[in-house]
Amino acid sequence: MYKKQFPQQFPDNFLWGGATAANQIEGAWNIDGKGLTTAEVVRKAEDRKKMSMNLVDEESIKEAIQDQTTTNYPKRRGIDFYHHYQEDIRLFAEMGFKVFRFSIAWARIFPNGDDADPNEKGLAFYDRVLDELEKYQIEPLITLSHYELPLALTQKQNGWLSRKTITAFEKYTRVVFERYRGRVRYWLTFNEINTGTWGFHETGVVETNLSAVEKETVRYQALHHQLVASALATKQLHEIDPKAKMGCMLARMQTYPASCRPEDVRAAQLEDQKNLFFTDVQARGEYPEFMNRYFAEHGIELQMEQQDETVLAENPVDFVSFSYYMTTVTSAQQGEEVNGNMATGGRNPYLEESDWGWQIDPVGLRITLNEMWDRYRKPLFIVENGLGALDQLEAGKVHDDYRIDYLRKHIIQMKEAIKDGVELMGYTMWGPIDLISFSTSEMSKRYGFIYVDQDDDGKGTLKRIKKDSFYWFKQVIATNGAQL
Template sequence: MYKQTYPKSFPKGFLWGGATAANQVEGAWNVDGKGLSTAEVVQKVDDRHQVSMGDVTQETLDIAIADKTDTRYPKRRGVDFYHHYKEDIALFAEMGFKVYRFSIAWSRIFPQGEDQTPNEAGLVFYDHVLEELAKYDMVPLVTLSHYEMPIALTQKYNGWAGRETIAAFNKFTETVFNRYRGKVPYWLTFNEINTGTWGFHETGAIDKGLSEKEQLQIRYQALHHQFVASAIATKQLHRIDASAQIGSMLARMQTYPATPNPEDVRAAQLEDEKNLFFTDVQARGEYPEYMNRFFKENDVVIHMAESDQDILLENPVDFISFSYYMTNVTQHDQDGDSVGNMVIGGRNPYLKESDWGWQIDPVGLRITLNAMWDRYRKPLFIVENGLGALDKLEDNQVHDQYRIDYLRSHIEQMKEAIMDGVNLLGYTMWGPIDLISFSTSEMSKRYGFIYIDQDDDGNGTLNRIKKDSFAWYQKVIASNGEDLG
């Protein structure tokens, strides 16, 4: 007989934790044989309402490669996790983390992207990180490519625009799968893969100065190569470590229609399709039909090898992960304004916003979870969510009640989604320690439970200081999400 029951709380074994990226925390950009990465040639911006992630031309690339300092390139210094990882992981353990999401810097393992043999010093560093996590029974969730790749592959193949990069990436993935077999139960392929439609930071391909149609062609072709590489990595992992799982990762931006006008509703649907296209390919194993019209109308031709479609179909991901920071509003007859410094769309009058103009929509997270569970019926994992804010350090304390309020409201909606029937594996908030901003390369945009004494110019002691939110998240984890007070 059918039982009308539903979960009332977070499941036992729910994975609470936090997430970072190598290029935003590690530093040590020229230590122990590491090569230069695409993240380390993007300059910091002066206006926090702009972004610098794709502003790379051949000229600026040459300047960056010639510059042997980190003055204009803060991602080169990060927050020195490379030398502080034991201290930082101990603080995560004190909060009670069940899982820690981090990325492996490809250029630390294969400095030139296609080296004959991997850099042993780089592999040893991640050996030590995994050993430290194991000491605290903390599950590693490892991202294989988080907005960086060896710059040598940009110089040689124009990054992912060249099909040759597939083989280079899958040599890297096979190397780390074998090295860390039995130690990493969860892997992710490409971080926020859909943002590759914005350019260089994800694709490693220089396309500045080209027409919009030429850019679209390069970007979607590069993304196709990533789809194939992701499917091959999935096949590799299932062969090398059958107990491990691998997932896709999407920057999820739920789109609302500005009005009930059916044309606005259709406009919102189109925006969501362009967003969900990426998980459609990686979770279902094939290109969705609706993209055929988009490609035709924008003169995009995806060049595929004969075996590509079979590789995609035979190797879908095991679970779907995504970041969630905001929702978007659109209507059929307007291009929209910039919402914050990341998204183009209309502003929602019902929502508040962060210091960076990102609109805060906790209920949108519940909507997103339900929609994605209904669409894919695969386990979901929220691997980024958090509030970037201008924290103030006073008397060695940071009173960040605004961050507690933000996270509480989103966790409440996660619980509602679980009660709705969504299969949610875990939650890794972004980022548990303050780090270099992805979009602007500044330090002032702080997310963490742990304040790091470093300013936008790299000055400071690098001391780690617990914020008020540290004790709050500790309580949330200890109660498995029941005590949010």
């Protein structure tokens, strides 16, 4: 009888840590030579349950440029990580972080995206961040593009709709790969690349007077250029720093059928295919066949150059990373919808919801880990997962048992997936310190183990305060996930 032992716990080299983005933490938006980014011209949302990041046109960009304040553009101020990075990294080290995920702001290195020479002050800032991480033996995991395209590239060539942006990206990535060779083992190209099907925040493309078909075509065309740029960056990294690894990053939106009715099952399969299409290209090196039918039936014609397919085929990523916040339900018929982290779908009556209406589904994480492992057979990395909540500071403390409960349940399912045979590299929860919300640009939506004294209007001392979850996660890391 065949018997083989299966893993019982997290691997000894498991990477525990947290994830952030430059446009949500750094601040310092107009100093030391930094250029304006697309994230910094998106106004804060008026309704915390409605995302505002794609309500951008030429007129709103002009207004944003003329407005030199942070009042309507909170991502410009972040939580001032630019000046607090030593304190913040020290707190991460106290928790025992093995890895810290952050992004490089392209416009801090090349203010206009395609300048003749890089901005030395920008490079020097990330030198200092890496120095601090090395002091505490924390691995950096760097995202090259996290919703922060240099705005000048949008104004000059409409962002990723132009192939010229591939060239600009190649120049930027070469500079940072050479600068940080031997210091960074793990890189990601584009954050949640699949969300580019929603528009501006990812692609930097201003869509004016377009029909529905034209708009979708423009988005997939821009995303094709990103996929090519991702492959070229992977090629560069392997040549410049052969020991380093490149990953892709997907906003995973696991979809369930509303019933066992075959039409509903097929509807869910279609949603998952559209979600996984991008990782198919980046991990497998080719466009999946099912997209041929989708493009044809939706009137989408992409312009590709002769070498594009070869570039994609020859440069797949080394590992697959993704964010996971919620699952959705879909049906062949329209039903009540819920929203969260770019996911839109039917309400699941068996799940609880966060303060923002995001449905909480820990078991769904085990399901998606198994499905993605079976599909790609490449190491997986959960680089975002967390709970945005209305934390209350009382007598200098934050008692966030609800966050501990959320994370505990998800980590339990991660361990179950490892027992299932999934090769899981690490887990960087979003975000280890309170930061500006991506979707609404508010501060009230808090994720962190560390409370930051700042309100939605930017008022506060910026003092960092450890929440109850800080001490809980410290124990999780110290025991490598054994004590939850």
